[in-house]
Amino acid sequence: MIARIPKTLIETLISRTNIVDLINQRIPLKKKGSNFIACCPFHSEKYPSFTVNFKKQFYYCFSCGAHGNIINFLMNYDQYTFIECIKKLSTIHGISIKNFFYHNTTSQISHENNLYKFMSDVSNYYQNNLINKKYAYAHKYLQNRGLTTNSIANFNIGFAPMGWNNIAQNLNLNTYNSKLITQSGIYVENGKKNKYDRFRERIIFPMKNQEGKIIGFGGRTIQHNPKQPKYLNSPDTTIFKKNQYLYGFYETCKKHKNIPYILLVEGYMDVIILTQFGINYVVSTLGTSMSVYHIRLIYSVTNQIICCYDGDNAGKKAAWRTLNTVLPYLTDNKEISFMFLPNQEDPDTLIRKIGKDSFLKQISKAQSLSNFLFETLSKKINLHTLEGRVKLSSLILPMINQIPGQILQLCLQQKLSKIIGILDDSKLQQLLKKPKKNIPLTQYKHNITYNIEHILIGLLIQNPKLAKLVPTIQGLETLKHNNIKIFINLVKLCKFYPNFTTEQLLEYFYNKKTTNRHYFIILKKLAYWKHIIKDDMIIITFIDTLTKLYNLILEQQQNMLITRERLFGLTNKERRELWMLNQKLSSIHILK
Template sequence: MRNSVNIADYVGQYVALHKAGQNLFGICPFHSENTPSFSVNESKQIFKCFSCGRGGNVFSFVMDYDKLSFPEAVAKVAEFAHIPLNVDVGPTHQDDPATAQQKKLLQAVADLGHHILVNTESGTAALAYLTKRGLTRQTLDHFAIGYLPASKTLLKTFLTNQHYDYNTLRDSGLFVESQAGELFDRFNDRVMFPLRNEHGDVVGFSGRVLANGDAQAKYLNSPETALFEKSRVLFNLDEAAREFKTSGGAILFEGFMDVIAAYQAGVPNGIASMGTSLTATQVGIIAHHTRQVTVCYDGDSAGQHATARALELLAAQPQLKVSVVVLPAGQDPDDFIQSHEAGAFAKQVQSTLTPISFQLHYLALDRDLTNDQAKLDYIQAALKVIAGEGDAVAQSVYLSQLAERTGVAVTALQQSLPAARPQPAAAPPVPDDQAPAPVAQAAPANKYVRAERTLLALAWRDPEIARALHQRQIQFPDAGYQALFDAWLAYAKASAAPTTAGYLDTLAPELVAQATDVAMMTVPEQSEAAIADMFDLLAHSDVQAKLRAVKQQLHSAQQLGDKQAVSELATQYLELTRQAKQMTQNSGGQS
């Protein structure tokens, strides 16, 4: 199945790749960087980051990127390639018993709330409220929206009857504990919106009070629990992520009601933070699922300020392509949807600004551009933003926008444009075998290491070299390279058509990075003499290693007074010394 998927096509969903020499390069999705050091080799179907050291085949990428097991990664790649597996790979993630119990409890509460809303007389008023707001039954079912009546013990009674114990109830976040230790339902007379993690598990709730009043908060969220961290949860991510590839990435809203309204208006790829400002953690989670984000916050002043803050956080993920929707007349998404015909919102979110265009708009907020000083201050601030754009064509577009907004000629603005702050120059593409070594591994610092790496790479593509190394019983000085060679012999023996990508699947996880590092090398054809010299180098290194070991053993035997061991080890030492001397003479005196 691996051979049916081009690793560049799969990785390209998350990393913008460009051709440089024999490989494709991009910004590494596993760590923060500005200069591309992430490389994909299509001929070998492997990837490697020369900065953080991660590497492997397409399954390795999925396992690292999505934190999945090997069978789960295979299933995800199969889904991408539309290849039926016809096997059950098991659950997508494993939970400890306490966590599994909490998830089961929260799902039961979500099911109960939805049942009460749509099937019971107790939910009639809440259902009427939601229907009046324009939500259809299909939308209510899709988001599992529910209702919990005005009772302080309904949930406690229901869950106790389901055999959940006191500690499990208390840890769920669904109850308020009195000083005496008694539990009371936290959510009373509230419409319930289940909050799910990226895997689709219910981890908490947001409850909207049905009867408006000053005595209680309009919205009440579950408190922080072992499962629910507001800074990590993005509403609807589990469902929206399925739409990102076909819908142009994620649309980021301020609140979950915007997400729900957008879904009903034909925009299924909406997500939202949970009633708080966007966090860096949430941005990182978004970047793990898509390369494109459109920010669609409220059109009022507060919403535009929130957009500016969100753009600062999103800029920290250079692999994200970010755009902004500015809604007219200060409307929020729900207002816009309610006041326009069907399909209008889906068209509106396609009309976007770049981050710089938005900044030009944002900087003009709350400024009186009929006032000369205010206009000059605005122009100065806007020109600083435009100067940061390195593309001359884009700069020209933004200068035209600024000219239209201020009435100042483009030529005058161009002359006043400050010099752009020097940006770090992008590193020129480097040959594969000269790329920076990963942090976790030493660079090939001497001829022995270079010989090991070269012979290992040659052995993977030439069975005769692998056979000769094995028959001569030459040992690689580095234990890791020896383990890789032994694993290759076993893999090649069992495989009719061995490939580098297939070989990586057979390795222990701690060997994959080192193997990928060698596999990414560009090794030219070697003459027979050059190969013979490398064989001799490894043999010489092996003898030197044995000499050091025997010398240490001989010293220990002498200290212990073991005459027989001293005699035997001395003989071995003399023989190894002779071999080493002979090798030195054969190599022309070089060591």
């Protein structure tokens, strides 16, 4: 039997988790009626369409369609694997999960654990090389760069010597699955399908996930070689995604709970040296532009990002790209600022020249979002002319309108009004009048007319215990109407699993291979249907609507048979059916 996580454990973790509290720790939620709302963290939007429901323990975005339970949210927002989500929630609730798993080495869990162990063994091999006299020159290089023994140990820095097959020669690979070794990214395969070590003659910087497990490596050359890149990273694997990773994030979060800000730099050495000098909240991307994954990750632990870039044109362009990426995530409690370094300096060299205190002063003088935004655009425009001020408005207004934070948006609008010379508030409001909100295409696509069947399906999927009020589905099973089929299957499932929640019902139909796509869209839409039926009227409404459905179905059958009788006459079987329908319609009683 293939190992899996039992549904009972998943259901226990979901039911014990307050989805509102956990999501609110990452994005600020506002209460609206029985729901909590926010701008969706999974796509760019100005008006909040992301809804979290405490009672049903799920979230849903009415714009992009993102939905799920707390496990889905953690996987998509925090970029956890499914197993990591289970472990995190079990830790929060103090549940031991060891007894929940089938002990089978071929399972996903065992495979993942073996992969982590292999990466740890490789890292230990690299680290041991630094204390090998044979490679003393590598350790000397780090000392010359100013790294202390403690820093080398804390960041688990190692060395990959020259050679094509060092890993195989120094580790017992027979204890590992060959497929697992290939998935690790440690080897490179050439056109002849020969494998060789990816990292050779490089200082090695292990990369750790949020649990401290090694998921990849970065390597830096010791001597300049024009034929080789200065920096080389592990490729994307099942446990490592380059554009989602921040070097130093684990070390920062491990040591500090209340993080006032995160300083974003560009290199491994910058992170290590700044940390060594007591600048404690430093991370770096791996040579990539700042992505939405990085933004979400940083804003999950702090409200302020300070981006440190070179002061040249390349640095300014990188900062501008970051600014455009972060705009849709700037709620009123989130900040971003930009620190630009002197020419020919990076954080590593600068702090060793000026010291910690002076470097902290440089951080405190970081350019605010508003200053950087207006300064960058103003340099391209002649603000002394009317045309220049109009152009500034046309460039900056679309950017301001991306910002979900209303107070921040207002302040930027007021700053713009002063620059372009509009001091009359009423005229400013006319200029900045928001266009009518367009209804997303997804809402047009999934639009539903709420007829009898839809009301029944909607009330039932939102309140699964109503299924016990359905006396029979025997008469409905002969019908071929799609919505009736959905209702029948939903009733069956609710009766078979009487404790299922709305989210569990959706997950069941989503994962079921035979479920039609349109079928699932209707269910999902109705699961989040904002009806205006009061709680104490839901049962009565459901019974009344169910009664109407039974009567409507019988009347349709009756009319069909009457029409057939007039045109063609009826068989004996059809006459009996018509007689029975007449009897039912005259004496039907459903749940008084």
